[in-house]
Amino acid sequence: MHLSTNEILYRIQQALNLTTEEMLEAYKLEAFPMEASHLESLLKRRLDKDFIPATYEELGVFLDGLVTLKRGPSPKKQNDDEAVELTNNLILKKLRIALELKEAETEIIFGLADVELSKQQLSSLFRKEGHKNFKVCSDELLMAFLEGLDEFYYTGEME
Numbered sequence: 001m002h003l004s005t006n007e008i009l010y011r012i013q014q015a016l017n018l019t020t021e022e023m024l025e026a027y028k029l030e031a032f033p034m035e036a037s038h039l040e041s042l043l044k045r046r047l048d049k050d051f052i053p054a055t056y057e058e059l060g061v062f063l064d065g066l067v068t069l070k071r072g073p074s075p076k077k078q079n080d081d082e083a084v085e086l087t088n089n090l091i092l093k094k095l096r097i098a099l100e101l102k103e104a105e106t107e108i109i110f111g112l113a114d115v116e117l118s119k120q121q122l123s124s125l126f127r128k129e130g131h132k133n134f135k136v137c138s139d140e141l142l143m144a145f146l147e148g149l150d151e152f153y154y155t156g157e158m159e
Helices: 005-016 020-029 036-042 056-071 088-098 103-112 119-125 139-154
Strands: none
Touching (some): 005 139, 020 036, 020 056, 056 088, 088 139, 103 139
16 A cells, blocks of 8 residues: 555544634645645545645645744754655654654554554564654554544544
């Protein structure tokens, strides 16, 4: 199973119950031009009319904007023009930062999707690539996290 950037964007929107306005605000906070009509096309299903594939940049900028939207501007945000490859691990990390999830909450979210990870397995997903304990976050694991996140917010755990 390959997770598309559109699928990830859509699932984050669903899990966090974000309005189009909130999503557009996230892009605006990152000074990224995003039209409501284009965003709606990104959130459509692949077979729908007007579907447009989301770029990694559109997903990455949204995640950065989500962090800013939820937590305010970062005092140590570096303006690096160096492109960072958007991996599942980075998506997971940005979501954890944006939602201020503690380790226990992250465990609960994976648990809601029937994924049991030890503390060590969990922390290995958030290590820097190249660290001896780094573990690649598979599409299945990211999908499970997004499903668990949906359940987590739906059940009111985060209210």
